[in-house]
Amino acid sequence: MNTHTINCPQCGSDLPLTFRYSKLMLCDHCGSSLFLEDDAVRFAGKQSILPEYPSLLQLKQTFSYLNNTYLPVGHIRYDYEKGFWDEWWVIDNSGEGVWVTVDEGDFAFEREIEPPSPLQFQDLRLDTMFDGWLVTERGHATCEGFEGELPKIVTIGASFDYVDLSKRGGKLFSLEFSDQGIKAAKGIWVDPFEIKVDE
Amino acid sequence: MNNKKIEGIQCTQCNAPLSLHGGGHKIKSLTCQYCGTVMDAHNDFKVLAQFSEQQKPANSPLSMGMQGRIKGIHFTVIGIIEWYSEGSQWIDYQIFSSTHGYAWLVHDRGHWIFLRRTRHLPSKSLWSISLLQSFTAQERKFRLYERFNAQITYVVGELTWIARVGDQTQLAEAIAPPYIFSEERSDKETEFYFGEYIDALEIESEFGADKKYPASKMHPLKPYQSKVIAPLAKAAKPFAWLSLFVSLLIIFFMHGNTVDVQLVTTENINNEKVQLTYEFPVKKTKQLIILQLDTHSAGDLFDFLIKKKNSTRPLLQLGSNNTKGSEKNTTFIIKKKITSVRSQFNVTKAGVYQLSFIEKKTNITQNKFISKVKIKIKEGYVSAYYFTLLLIFSLLIIFVAYLFRLSFESARWRASGVGS
Incomplete structure (x- = not known):
């Protein structure tokens, strides 16, 4: 996997950039959030370090799933009513990125898609069907923090409503409703026992 | 919430100190092991029900808080449920791993099954097919083994659902030994589980499970094992192929x-x-x-x-x-x-x-x-005599091994009520 290096505008540390389309990065050394805009790197503020919990996935530690190898390069944590979930931005062998959502042993691979419109959070009630999908979970979440590099800008403390929909075959469809609009992703639930983390 | 973990609370009914064994934020109920009170883990441990008369299972090889590895993953026993159905009892242990989530260890007549919830639905509903009929799930072909109703007779600890003594559920179980796929129906939801048979020695050595509960001779998921005839048949297979090949070679090309x-x-x-x-x-x-x-x-x-x-x-x-x-x-x-x-x-x-x-x-x-x-x-x-003899002998061993296997499988399915 090709990497190039940028310099943190706050502390000057070298920061290897793994994904060339990354838009947000956290400096490992000083904890600065950095916007990556074309060739420019802009300071976006500081965040506290995310508390560490036991996790199968770790930043920069490759893992394999179904004969593909993935490298986690970024990680976002969201708070919700029941606890928290993690979203890992991982890069596969071909350099393509995919999100891995992890919530206490529930693992899902997801790719962002164009959201269906028009759609309202209120219309998607629990146990109802939407376009062949069953609404299995809905709630409100807040971005608690991030680490590594990400392909999108996230704002710490920003909150949104979310809906999870399921379909036969372990398929997952998730929607996020915020002031910025709707974000959608489709994916599949995976068995964590089939994820092999490289030693 | 597992980012605000607490290690113990007092029972909101009897004030007994209760240890929490690390179940995460999906834990919905906590049942006091002293007074049998079921508390809502998502609502300040509000009392949901109390079953002070419940009897602790007499044959429980595991206890709350016991830890061990399954498939290399570290789990802790956080909850226990005893079930009863048609004259038989078994125990489900809710186990939790901080990296791999929740699972069940089922202890049934001395045998162990490692069971996990799956979101991959089967190709057919287990309620729409007849016994022995097959379907696909988890990329395997399963056959429906049995359907039955079960009732909770004992519950303690942290569980991912609110379980009370007397609660009933409908179960449909299909097998592809050593794997199991089950569909569980209650008043509120239908869930699917995928699991596999685990050697008792593994649970005993990993969790320190009590060894005083010998396994019954037969269990639906028990893999066929033979110390003599099966290995012999396995060894005979290459000899059978070799002798067949050589015999044909002699017959067609070395007949003089x-x-x-x-x-x-x-x-x-x-x-x-x-x-x-x-x-x-x-x-x-x-x-x-x-x-x-x-x-x-x-x-x-x-x-x-x-x-x-x-x-x-x-x-x-x-x-x-x-x-x-x-x-x-x-x-x-x-x-x-x-x-x-x-x-x-x-x-x-x-x-x-x-x-x-x-x-x-x-x-x-x-x-x-x-x-x-x-x-x-x-x-x-060149005479093919000795190779033909070897072929016959090898085939005989393979056939005898097949008969043994057939007898074992017949006994397996007879227990479901369909094999007879």
Whole structure:
């Protein structure tokens, strides 16, 4: 996997950039959030370090799933009513990125898609069907923090409503409703026992 | 919430100190092991129900808080449920891993099953098919084993659902040993589980499970095991293939080449003694020689003698009553007036050999004659005899192993009520 290096505008540390389309990065050394805009790197503020919990996935530690190898390069944590979930931005062998959502042993691979419109959070009630999908979970979440590099800008403390929909075959469809609009992703639930983390 | 983890609380009913064993934020209920109070873990441990009379399972090899690894992943026992159905009881242990989430360890008549919830739905609903009918799930073909209703008789600890003594559920279980796929229906939801049989020794050594509960002889998921016949059959398979291959190779390509075929017609010899001699060459001494004689003689009246030309020492004497010499396998068939002789033998030196027909001494006074003698000599012949024997022996072992397996599988399905 090709990497190039940028310099943190706050502390000057070298920061290897793994994904060339990354838009947000956290400096490992000083904890600065950095916007990556074309060739420019802009300071976006500081965040506290995310508390560490036991996790199968770790930043920069490759893992394999179904004969593909993935490298986690970024990680976002969201708070919700029941606890928290993690979203890992991982890069596969071909350099393509995919999100891995992890919530206490529930693992899902997801790719962002164009959201269906028009759609309202209120219309998607629990146990109802939407376009062949069953609404299995809905709630409100807040971005608690991030680490590594990400392909999108996230704002710490920003909150949104979310809906999870399921379909036969372990398929997952998730929607996020915020002031910025709707974000959608489709994916599949995976068995964590089939994820092999490289030693 | 597991980011605000607490290690213990007091029962909101009896104030007993309760240890929390690390279940995460999906824990919905906590049941006091002292007074049987079921508390809502998502609502300040509000009392949902109380079952002070519940009896602790008499045969529980695991206890709350026990830890061990399954498939290399560290789990902790955080909850216990005992079930009852149609005269039998079993225990489900809710276990939790901080990296892999929740799972169940089921202890059923001394056998262990590791069960996890799956979101991959089966190709058919387990309620829409009949017993033994198959469907696909988890990329495997399962067959429906049984359907039954079960009732909770004991519950304690942290659980991912609110469980109360007396709660009932409908279960449909399908198997593809050692794997299981089950569908569980309650008033509120339907969930699917995928699991596999785990060796009791693994649970005993990993979790320190009590060993005093011996396993029943049969369990639906128990893999077929045989210490002798199955390994023997496995070892016999390559031998069967090898002997089949070699036998076919010999039969088709190493059957030797014909040296000579002659049809000899003799004259009436009345009551005179007769001695005919026939000569044939032998070039190959390493392989067998085949002698095939078909005579239209008056029954069993002649013996056959083979010797090297100009040698006085007979190499082989063939007769219906006495056969001696360097022969390997001789068949002597006499049917009515036809005598058929087939003999395999080998010689040590190449050269010309003689076959003589020697009349037996009998009291029969009628005319004796050999009207026609068909003589066929082949050399360079390799016998498939021993490879054929090996093939038969290997197939026999494989067949016996198959019968053992069939008997085991029959017993497995008989327990479901469909095998009988």
